[in-house]
Amino acid sequence: xxxxxxxxxxxxxxxxxxxxxxxxxxxxxxxxxxxxxxxxxxxxxxxxxxxxxxxxxxxxxxxxxxxxxxxxxxxxxxxxxxxxxxxxxxxxxxxxxxxxxxxxxxxxxxxxxxxxxxxxxxxxxxxxxxxxxxxxxxxxxxxxxxxxxxxxxxxxxxxxxxxxxxxxxxxxxxxxxxxxxxxxxxxxxxxxxxxxxxxxxxxxxxxxxxxxxxxxxxxxxxxxxxxxxxxxxxxxxxxxxxxxxxxxxxxxxxxxxxxxxxxxxxxxxxxxxxxxxxxxxxxxxxxxxxxxxxxxxxxxxxxxxxxxxxxxxxxxxxxxxxxxxxxxxxxxxxxxxxxxxxxxxxxxxxxxxxxxxxxxxxxxxxxxxxxxxxxxxxxxxxxxxxxxxxxxxxxxxxxxxxxxxxxxxxxxxxxxxxxxxxxxxxxxxxxxxxxxxxxxxxxxxxxxxxxxxxxxxxxxxxxxxxxxxxxxxxxxxxxxxxxxxxxxxxxxxxxxxxxxxxxxxxxxxxxxxxxxxxxxxxxxxxxxxxxxxxxxxxxxxxxxxxxxxxxxxxxxxxxxxxxxxxxxxxxxxxxxxxxxxxxxxxxxxxxxxxxxxxxxxxxxxxxxxxxxxxxxxxxxxxxxxxxxxxxxxxxxx
Numbered sequence: 067x068x069x070x071x072x073x074x075x076x077x078x079x080x081x082x083x084x085x086x087x088x089x090x091x092x093x094x095x096x097x098x099x100x101x102x103x104x105x106x107x108x109x110x111x112x113x114x115x116x117x118x119x120x121x122x123x124x125x126x127x128x129x130x131x132x133x134x135x136x137x138x139x140x141x142x143x144x145x146x147x148x149x150x151x152x153x154x155x156x157x158x159x160x161x162x163x164x165x166x167x168x169x170x171x172x173x174x175x176x177x178x179x180x181x182x183x184x185x186x187x188x189x190x191x192x193x194x195x196x197x198x199x200x201x202x203x204x205x206x207x208x209x210x211x212x213x214x215x216x217x218x219x220x221x222x223x224x225x226x227x228x229x230x231x232x233x234x235x236x237x238x239x240x241x242x243x244x245x246x247x248x249x250x251x252x253x254x255x256x257x258x259x260x261x262x263x264x265x266x267x268x269x270x271x272x273x274x275x276x277x278x279x280x281x282x283x284x285x286x287x288x289x290x291x292x293x294x295x296x297x298x299x300x301x302x303x304x305x306x307x308x309x310x311x312x313x314x315x316x317x318x319x320x321x322x323x324x325x326x327x328x329x330x331x332x333x334x335x336x337x338x339x340x341x342x343x344x345x346x347x348x349x350x351x352x353x354x355x356x357x358x359x360x361x362x363x364x365x366x367x368x369x370x371x372x373x374x375x376x377x378x379x380x381x382x383x384x385x386x387x388x389x390x391x392x393x394x395x396x397x398x399x400x401x402x403x404x405x406x407x408x409x410x411x412x413x414x415x416x417x418x419x420x421x422x423x424x425x426x427x428x429x430x431x432x433x434x435x436x437x438x439x440x441x442x443x444x445x446x447x448x449x450x451x452x453x454x455x456x457x458x459x460x461x462x463x464x465x466x467x468x469x470x471x472x473x474x475x476x477x478x479x480x481x482x483x484x485x486x487x488x489x490x491x492x493x494x495x496x497x498x499x500x501x502x503x504x505x506x507x508x509x510x511x512x513x514x515x516x517x518x519x520x521x522x523x524x525x526x527x528x529x530x531x532x533x534x535x536x537x538x539x540x541x542x543x544x545x546x547x548x549x550x551x552x553x554x555x556x557x558x559x560x561x562x563x564x565x566x567x568x569x570x571x572x573x574x575x576x577x578x579x580x581x582x583x584x585x586x587x588x589x590x591x592x593x594x595x596x597x598x599x600x601x602x603x604x605x606x607x608x609x610x611x612x613x614x615x616x617x618x619x620x621x622x623x624x625x626x627x628x629x630x631x632x633x634x635x636x637x638x639x640x641x642x643x644x645x646x647x648x649x650x651x652x653x654x655x656x657x658x659x660x661x662x663x664x665x666x667x668x669x670x671x672x673x674x675x676x677x678x679x680x681x682x683x684x685x686x687x688x689x690x691x692x693x694x695x696x697x698x699x700x701x702x703x
Contacts, residue, residue, distance in 0.1 A: 098154035135165035160184030187293020202313025232320035244295035264288035304330035332417035336462035370414030485577035494663035542604025558597030562640035573609020
């Protein structure tokens with residue numbers, strides 16, 4: 067189950083054609099009567115329409131908004147707002163005008179009504195980016211979020227095609243990064259994929275006909291959804307790079323987003339394979355980064371930092387600035403890696419699908435199993451190869467990392483002996499043994515649950531008579547076990563062979579103790595006609611698995627403890643019945659909720675009941691003892 071938090075941003079949205087006519091109603095709905103209008107000189111026509119609708123509510127206009135929201139420009143607009151005692155800001159334009167409205171709101175508390183003319187998406191986010199002294203900083207706060215956004219598709223009809231494309235790709239970037247954000251959730255995912263597919267469909271139609279109202283509507287709707295994603299979750303490498311390039315090198319905002327997006331996607335692709343597959347499906351292409359690049363080319367957008375005025379000599383400095391402070395990103399950020407990304411972006415290289423040659427290689431290996439097609443071994447090897455190759459691709463595995471893994475497995479093999487099964491220990495600590503066990507046991511839900519075999523089982527334990535003492539004088543709290551074996555119908559299973567083994571009081575099995583000449587704390591019993599057998603032993607204790615080998619080093623590397631919860635092992639075999647390998651855990655014992663091999667199941671946690679006085683077989687004890695009275699239920703074949 068996927069857990070997540072989601073806090074929707076409560077902006078009011080008015081969407082459609084001709085909706086600018088409702089701007090006065092929206093201002094009055096907010097309870098205001100003195101409007102400062104923000105609009106650049108290039109937007110005099112829509113600004114005039116809005117001015118006419120506002121009528122006597124309009125008290126002033128400021129037309130100096132600039133890219134990246136310079137603080138000095140905000141101060142100029144602030145003087146105008148205060149001079150005219152404005153209580154509401156109406157902004158017409160793209161990200162620059164919206165950014166200025168937000169900057170005024172966060173400083174004064176005035177309400178905002180935004181009428182976007184581009185596809186920036188910032189109008190539905192509580193995020194403000196400002197530039198001061200050549201550095202761009204970003205902050206987020208609820209009071210930054212505009213109160214009302216009026217999307218009038220008509221206002222986007224006059225947006226030049228080149229600006230429409232770069233603004234649309236800017237919106238795509240919001241949706242792309244939302245999908246691999248640490249705060250991603252199903253709601254944001256759905257909006258992001260809808261935005262990507264809608265914008266990707268609209269951009270080619272727009273190039274054919276820039277006045278296509280339906281295409282403009284799809285693009286504006288996609289930008290709204292993408293902006294909502296931007297406001298709901300955190301962004302990563304792409305946005306950090308674009309803020310660095312814009313704030314420190316004065317590159318145009320939307321154009322920079324357009325150039326960088328395919329390359330940022332390619333950088334993160336090895337760590338976000340599933341996300342890239344979903345983006346590729348939304349774009350209708352086989353590979354997401356190269357498909358995004360092709361979409362930009364087809365739409366006529368810019369593809370290189372060089373054409374935006376970036377100097378090649380500044381790439382290293384830009385990479386240093388972008389990696390100076392850590393921030394969430396699905397793939398580890400390195401200065402060398404970002405320099406390579408920026409170099410590709412500067413030259414305008416098409417990201418090559420990293421999996422094309424790799425996919426062919428995987429298919430060649432799979433094809434090599436064709437002679438055994440239809441067999442279980444071919445099925446298992448095919449799936450293993452696909453998952454193993456996918457793991458290497460997803461994690462951008464280096465040769466050094468793979469050789470470290472080979473060395474780890476080699477050392478695991480070298481340390482494995484007849485009495486120390488390090489590979490079983492590795493399987494156990496990675497939970498693989500428990501996964502296989504759980505799948506096997508789920509097919510027989512009416513039986514006693516199974517559990518992992520563990521690394522210390524030894525074939526052919528010594529046969530013992532009922533009532534024997536497995537401890538043979540070893541120190542520990544005495545334990546009397548009265549065990550019964552029945553089938554799923556409740557009938558006793560006579561003649562069942564049951565192997566029992568456990569560790570000593572200090573947590574060691576006999577095979578770990580060179581001082582023992584033979585088996586101890588392990589035995590083989592055969593049930594009587596009532597399906598019953600009994601024995602003496604000692605109360606099991608928690609113990610660490612062997613931590614002096616490769617598996618112990620692995621646990622140390624990830625900060626995991628090596629302890630197992632206290633338990634006794636049982637292996638039950640009977641003619642005509644399925645074999646059961648399981649363990650019984652001491653109720654109240656340590657590490658029940660963090661057993662290092664993930665072997666504990668609730669139905670296997672049982673009472674080892676404290677007792678005083680006479681024992682079932684008359685044994686004289688002057689100390690307390692424990693009673694284990696348990697019935698195993700096994701299935702017929």
